[in-house]
Amino acid sequence: MYNGKYIIPGLIVFLALVLFPFIKGIGLEPLKVETEKPKNSKECVLKTEKMRDVHMVLLNEWRDDVIRNGKRVFTNESGKQFNMSLTNTCMGCHENKDKFCDKCHVEVGVNPYCWTCHNTSPLKKEGEK
Amino acid sequence: MQRSRRDFLKLAGVSALGLSAGTLGFLGEGAQAADALPTATDFAKPAKAKQWGMVIDTAKFDDALHKKCIDACHNYHNVPKIEGKQEIKWLWTEEFHGAFPTERPAFLADAQEHRKYLLLCNHCANPACTRVCPTKATFKNDEGLVMMDYHRCIGCRYCMAGCPYGARSFNFRDPGEFIAKDKLNLQYPHRTRGVVEKCTFCVEMLAQGKQPLCVQASGGAMVFGDLEDPKSEIRKVLKEKYAIRRNPSAGTEPSVFYIL
């Protein structure tokens, strides 16, 4: 191979770097995040697993439905109805953002900016008066 | 028969409102409001219209009533209190020449000249602001409300240049810092830096079948309703009394009327 003595070691280094996180993770416990569950309600808008996957999609759809289409009531699979509101529905149950939302968001390093405006709750944030 | 039941319901509504105003405290102690969150049932009977509009009977207002209406609006919607040029206004007052610069009555009567006029976004039938918005963050919905999607606003301020009424304010700074923490209404978001904001005609109240907050607070000095419905209360008022609009020559067809 033309210039093989450079390319092959280069490729090996490249693959080692790219695969390093996966190799290092072999055999480790899966990531577990302990969040505080809502105290006053048992049923979420969607099933827990689904919520874990698509809550951001759901919130985007809610936002468009409420503002653009004037649709404010969401009916879930079991026929239960909810006010489509991050502040008043989601944060009404998940009172403590620090102990619920932030737990995962911090762990996986995503930084949603929903709370620059919503859940403007100085009373319910940890360590703040 | 029907009439009296209607009156009873109205009264019941008003007293319920009084009660909930006490516990909800939406005129100030918003932070305590957390236990009375609106649920899906609250939105079961929305108030509907083709073009929402408002009549303001200016003679019925004094400074105290102006303040009451402004506080009702600004406290609920978490409108920050900033002094000077960066002020954020949803509902504000101005004297005659500021409010109606294109009306040029000579020798204006004292009563009208020295009166203050309550100003807000006119939710124009033919708004200039929506036409110039490049992202469609501001748009007119099918009830005649000129809405803002703050999520989509890029802060270019074309709408502010487009609006002939100065009805929009720009957040030069983080508004959160200018809302007293004990005044914060947790049920309603505030805005962020770099976003334009304005009166919404209380779309969230209309969706619950209620009147806008300033109209509720005005004790009858403001009338709100569907301008396209000839049988509505607002049309009745407009039929009886002469009312003017701000800067009608701009051609935006404002939906807010002033009885002088």
Ligand code: SF4
């Ligand atoms: S008053 Fe201004 S901001 Fe409001 S709808 Fe009319 S043009 Fe738009």
Ligand code: SF4
């Ligand atoms: S209609 Fe609602 S948002 Fe507009 S000025 Fe009145 S209280 Fe404020």
